[in-house]
Amino acid sequence: MDYLIIILAVAVSLAITFWPLRRRKRVWFVGDVESDLTVVIREREEALRALKDLEEDLLSRKLSRADYDRLRPQYLERAKELTLKYDETREKLEVARKRVLAQAADNAKL
16 A cells, blocks of 8 residues: 555656646747847937937037037947947847747647
């Protein structure tokens, strides 16, 4: 009788341990792509706003033309870099979404 209880306890323990492995694989979109996109969007907006503020400072004569000519290329370069980074991040996000949709379609077939 004791052997039967031990065998039953081992069988239940194995079932509890390995049952989750028997389920179909779930597709989870986990990663930092979304948060990266949010950060890039925020930084890009800040860079574009700084460029606009620079223009407004020139027009309101808070900034000299020499300072404007010195700062504008730096601001433009930063905005350009962030726009390129934004495009790259959007492409990564699109690739990830396509992969998740393909995996979900494969799992639906099972």
